[in-house]
Structures are given as structure tokens and as C-alpha cells.
Amino acid sequence: MPMNDKATAPMSGRSQPDRAAVLRDRRLAVIQNALATAMMSRVRDARTGAAEFERLASELAGLALWTACRDLALVESTVPGFAANQIRAHELTERIAGVVILRAGLVFTSPFRRLLPDAPLHQVGVRRDERTLAASVYTHNLPNRKAWADRVLILDPMLATGGSAVSTIALVRSSHEGPIDVVSLIAAPVGVATVLAVDAGCRVHTVALDDRLDERGYIEPGLGDAGDRAFGTLQY
Ligand code: PRP
Ligand code: URA
Numbered sequence: 001m002p003m004n005d006k007a008t009a010p011m012s013g014r015s016q017p018d019r020a021a022v023l024r025d026r027r028l029a030v031i032q033n034a035l036a037t038a039m040m041s042r043v044r045d046a047r048t049g050a051a052e053f054e055r056l057a058s059e060l061a062g063l064a065l066w067t068a069c070r071d072l073a074l075v076e077s078t079v080p081g082f083a084a085n086q087i088r089a090h091e092l093t094e095r096i097a098g099v100v101i102l103r104a105g106l107v108f109t110s111p112f113r114r115l116l117p118d119a120p121l122h123q124v125g126v127r128r129d130e131r132t133l134a135a136s137v138y139t140h141n142l143p144n145r146k147a148w149a150d151r152v153l154i155l156d157p158m159l160a161t162g163g164s165a166v167s168t169i170a171l172v173r174s175s176h177e178g179p180i181d182v183v184s185l186i187a188a189p190v191g192v193a194t195v196l197a198v199d200a201g202c203r204v205h206t207v208a209l210d211d212r213l214d215e216r217g218y219i220e221p222g223l224g225d226a227g228d229r230a231f232g233t234l235q236y
Contacts, residue, residue, distance in 0.1 A: 009215035010133045011161075016190040016212050027196050027203045031067050036060060036207050040185070044223045050232030054107060057157060057230060060185050060207050062111030068153055068181045068205045069115070072096070095119075097149035099142070099172060101126050101156035101164055104226035108155035108183070120149075124171060126164040133217045135163035140171060151179045157226045159187035159206065160219050162194030169199050179203070185226075186210055188219045 022028055042048055043056045074090040081087035098112045098121040105123075112121055125139035142148075154168050165182050172180060180202045182195055187206040190213060195202055210219045218224065228234045 022192045057107040061108045094150040105156040157185040159184040159191035162191035
């Protein structure tokens with residue numbers, strides 16, 4: 001979305017919850033990590049170019065994925081230990097699937113592949129109308145059968161109004177009944193509240209919970225348009 005259209009103000013007059021209100025919900029996890037906070041400052045810095053932005057955002061996306069996976073179900077097994085005996089081990093039991101929201105969600109691709117190499121990674125194309133902030137799905141490749149995963153991770157660095165996430169959740173819910181984790185880098189309180197209200201089986205994990213949306217629907221302090229920052233397509 002271009003950053004230079006100041007004529008439209010779709011959030012003008014809309015009330016928004018504050019950080020404290022959404023932090024009360026235990027389905028929200030905000031990552032506490034000093035290194036991540038410092039790295040996020042470089043991501044927010046408007047002087048950071050596309051290649052470095054993508055590198056740092058992918059690093060933080062990996063951290064968010066680790067956090068989202070912190071309590072996955074495990075089953076006990078055994079593996080050969082160093083003394084030729086069998087030792088107790090653990091394996092994941094849940095079938096995890098990822099769903100990237102295009103295009104900024106692509107920063108999750110490399111950490112997802114690295115951490116969960118056997119898990120499928122689907123794509124949903126969602127466009128946010130810059131005048132109304134309404135989200136619409138323009139493409140997707142989700143399976144058209146039921147029970148294709150036990151848990152679905154929806155991956156998008158920005159959770160602003162929550163519209164893009166809610167559209168993706170609706171699509172996923174047509175064939176998936178299990179838990180859904182929305183994994184983001186920066187979330188606005190109103191986006192978190194919207195997602196958690198729409199689906200009781202959803203959790204939200206984010207590296208940063210920012211203050212609010214500005215009148216145009218950008219997260220404050222935020223980082224601007226994540227897709228444009230990651231792909232170097234900023235409009236000047
Ligand atoms: C951005 C971002 C999210 C969405 C969040 O996408 O990548 O998908 O906005 O906003 P929301 O919570 O208000 O829906 P955008 O539509 O700008 O597409 P892009 O990723 O292609 O830039
Ligand atoms: N989408 C973005 O990329 N950035 C915002 O601040 C809000 C929505």
C-alpha cells in the first residue's frame with residue numbers, strides 16, 4: 001500500500017483497545033527477549049534497506065516460530081545413546097502445517113523450512129484495501145480435504161486491524177477444526193483483540209505488541225508497509 005495518500009483516514013473515529021486490555025488474555029504471548037528488542041529496532045529503522053530488513057525479519061520470524069512451538073505435543077521414544085544403550089527421547093506428535101499470508105509473510109519461509117522441514121507450507125494471498133482496510137483473499141492453495149493438519153500456524157509479520165488474519169482463519173476453518181496459531185512480528189492491540197474474539201481456538205504470538213493504529217491503519221510505532229520494506233518496492 002502506498003504511504004503517501006494522506007487523504008484517506010479509515011481508522012478515524014474508530015475506538016481501539018489499549019495494550020493492557022489485550023495483555024490480559026492468556027491466548028496472547030508477547031516474546032520477552034532483549035536481543036529481539038534490539039534487533040526489532042533495526043527492523044523499524046527506516047534507513048534499513050530491503051536485504052537487511054529481510055534478513056533481520058526472518059531471524060525474528062524464527063524466534064516467533066520457536067515460541068509458537070514451545071508447547072507442541074510430544075510422545076516418548078528411544079534413540080541409541082553414546083554408550084550403545086537406548087535412551088529416552090521425544091518426537092513431535094502433531095502434524096503441523098504453515099500458512100503464509102502473501103506477500104510479507106514470505107519472511108517466514110526460510111525459518112519455517114529450517115525448523116519444520118517436513119511440514120507443508122501453504123500460501124494465502126490477501127489484499128488490504130488501503131481506503132477501507134477491508135481484506136480480501138485473491139488466491140490460496142490450501143488443501144481441499146478435511147483434517148490436513150492437527151495444528152495450523154498462520155504466518156504474517158504484521159497484525160494491524162486483524163482483517164487479513166481473520167480472512168485467512170475463515171478459509172482455514174472451512175477444512176480444519178484444530179488449534180490455530182497466528183504468528184507475527186508486530187501486532188496492534190485491536191488486531192489481537194479481533195483475532196482472539198473471532199475464534200476461540202486461536203492463539204497469537206508476537207515479538208512486539210505496539211501501541212495502536214494510526215488514522216490510515218498503520219501500526220504505531222510499527223515499521224511501515226512490511227511487504228514493501230522486505231521487497232524494496234516502497235513508493236516514493
Ligand atoms: C499487510 C501485511 C498484512 C496486513 C496486515 O499486507 O503484510 O498481511 O497488511 O493488515 P491487517 O491486519 O489490517 O489486515 P498488505 O495487504 O499491505 O499486502 P503486502 O503484504 O503484499 O504488502
Ligand atoms: N500492514 C503493514 O505492512 N504495516 C502496517 O503498519 C499495517 C498493515
